Amino acid sequence: MREPSDDSRGSIAARNERGADRDAESDRGASSDPFVVAERSLDLTTGEAAFTYRLGDDEFTERLVLDTEHVAGVDLARLDAALDLVHLVMGTSYYKLRAPGRVTVTRPLTAAQLAVAEAAYTHGLGEFAAVNRLPVPHAVQFDVELRPADPPPADAAAGGALLPVGGGKDSALALVVVTPATALAINPTGAQRDVTAAAGVPLIGVRRRLDPLLAERTRAGGLNGHVPVTAINSAISTLVAVLGGFGPVVFANERSADEETLEVDGARVNHQYSKSYEFERLFAAAAAELDVGYFSLTRQLSELATVAAVAALPGLREEILSCNRSYTQEHLGGRATQRWCLHCDKCLFTFLCFAVFLTPEEAVAMFGGNPLEDTSLADGFRVLWATEKPFDCVGERAESAAAMAHLARSTAWGGFPVVRALGEEAASFAAVTGATVAGFLEPHGPHAVPPAYLESLQRVLAEARPPVR
Ligand SMILES: CC(=O)N[C@H]1[C@@H](OP(=O)(O)OP(=O)(O)OC[C@H]2O[C@@H](n3ccc(=O)[nH]c3=O)[C@H](O)[C@@H]2O)O[C@H](CO)[C@@H](O)[C@@H]1O[C@H](C)C(=O)N[C@@H](C)C(=O)N[C@@H](CCC(=O)O)C(=O)O
Numbered sequence: 001m002r003e004p005s006d007d008s009r010g011s012i013a014a015r016n017e018r019g020a021d022r023d024a025e026s027d028r029g030a031s032s033d034p035f036v037v038a039e040r041s042l043d044l045t046t047g048e049a050a051f052t053y054r055l056g057d058d059e060f061t062e063r064l065v066l067d068t069e070h071v072a073g074v075d076l077a078r079l080d081a082a083l084d085l086v087h088l089v090m091g092t093s094y095y096k097l098r099a100p101g102r103v104t105v106t107r108p109l110t111a112a113q114l115a116v117a118e119a120a121y122t123h124g125l126g127e128f129a130a131v132n133r134l135p136v137p138h139a140v141q142f143d144v145e146l147r148p149a150d151p152p153p154a155d156a157a158a159g160g161a162l163l164p165v166g167g168g169k170d171s172a173l174a175l176v177v178v179t180p181a182t183a184l185a186i187n188p189t190g191a192q193r194d195v196t197a198a199a200g201v202p203l204i205g206v207r208r209r210l211d212p213l214l215a216e217r218t219r220a221g222g223l224n225g226h227v228p229v230t231a232i233n234s235a236i237s238t239l240v241a242v243l244g245g246f247g248p249v250v251f252a253n254e255r256s257a258d259e260e261t262l263e264v265d266g267a268r269v270n271h272q273y274s275k276s277y278e279f280e281r282l283f284a285a286a287a288a289e290l291d292v293g294y295f296s297l298t299r300q301l302s303e304l305a306t307v308a309a310v311a312a313l314p315g316l317r318e319e320i321l322s323c324n325r326s327y328t329q330e331h332l333g334g335r336a337t338q339r340w341c342l343h344c345d346k347c348l349f350t351f352l353c354f355a356v357f358l359t360p361e362e363a364v365a366m367f368g369g370n371p372l373e374d375t376s377l378a379d380g381f382r383v384l385w386a387t388e389k390p391f392d393c394v395g396e397r398a399e400s401a402a403a404m405a406h407l408a409r410s411t412a413w414g415g416f417p418v419v420r421a422l423g424e425e426a427a428s429f430a431a432v433t434g435a436t437v438a439g440f441l442e443p444h445g446p447h448a449v450p451p452a453y454l455e456s457l458q459r460v461l462a463e464a465r466p467p468v469r
């Protein structure tokens, strides 16, 4: 067993306190033990990593099985730091059982790592706090020693770009734009294998196993809710990049991930916080300390712009699967069939976007059905532009309204019952905001995409499908 060294380089005590509701949070924290980010280990011969946490009398260990075929000349200081990042953000799943508002980290952290942890526990658990009626923003006090970052290693990464793939439209676009590349799926399912195979890109898999005690404690009444899963996937991807000499790590998080899902007393709550540009910049700073580049290729794109490009890729578009109901724990390891459910918010949103660029026949061939025929789903479409968006990965409110308004004006889709029912309402909403499909096809907003990747993206976008008439 080789375990990265325990490091206690030059330290500055840091007690970090944040958030408007600190007093209430402190009261809650005082009545329960802090959450402890405890030991972790990695066996480089088997690829098995274990990350341990303590909460009161409970001890939890989450496990990863990494692909040891892709281990190349590992720098142990970088490996230590990469393991620390994983350990920190993965802890959100166990912390949330009681959300004590205090976290003790046993190993020293750099300021950039601490900033990632603060963001993941405070804003990344924002939806969790809101649904559990905890104060928002969720203030968390970290008890940790700070250490300086290590000097950058002499050798630059030579393994090429690493593309984490979710199986949906965004990472499918990245698979086409970034070549050559190696894809990475965390808990790979059939959908992720199919889409990477269709793109002809080699795939690495990482197995992630939650501690079974988590489900037991949740069933027994522990708090539950969304965790910042993109933060977890980002940290695991960075660990794989360090182990295999890959870089940069290229995510496909779109512009709409920056739009809040709802506001609570003026505080923004965002289901997709760890896909936001704010989080990307914090995480990129911590990854840079490991000499790993990290950015989102599709940061300037709306969902409609991504879909226009993917719609033009027959052969690939039929392989994607964006329905989150197909990615629950019971689907991991192929124990349940993966398909579009055509009822959840994400299915309805994704269908709506593809309808803008496909004929009804093409859309039915891709999705296996047409929810715009079913008036019982009208409310499901309407919430996509409601003041409180669904807690799911759906685009901007104005984008959904503009898409529905476009369908209402089209010959291809205008006659379907849901479009007839909602077209006028969507057009009024879109008119208030000035939103049009054409406007959403223009890339804009801040991004950190290096020029060579931006040029490749622009070449693929130039072949995108125009909206249907
Ligand atoms: C697949 C899914 O959407 N799951 C969300 C759902 O959980 P559910 O109970 O329906 O199924 P499982 O995912 O199997 O979870 C079982 C229990 O385990 C807990 N858990 C799971 C993963 C994890 O990393 N930590 C955990 O503690 C979970 O809480 C369950 O008790 O509802 C949950 C509560 O709202 C969500 O947290 C589950 O979301 C998963 C973590 C997940 O992977 N979701 C992605 C599909 C997702 O939401 N992606 C976002 C990205 C935004 C972000 O980065 O936060 C998106 O597409 O917008």
Ligand SMILES: Nc1ncnc2c1ncn2[C@@H]1O[C@H](COP(=O)(O)OP(=O)(O)OP(=O)(O)O)[C@@H](O)[C@H]1O
Binding pocket: 163, 164, 165, 166, 167, 168, 169, 170, 171, 172, 184, 185, 186, 187, 230, 233, 250, 251, 252, 253, 275, 321, 322, 323, 393
């Ligand atoms: N299981 C996973 N393994 C590796 N990377 C993932 C995984 N799930 C998501 N990602 C990464 O996180 C990003 C955001 O996830 P998201 O689910 O929004 O994207 P997607 O699956 O590509 O598209 P869609 O929005 O259509 O589902 C993905 O683009 C991908 O880079």
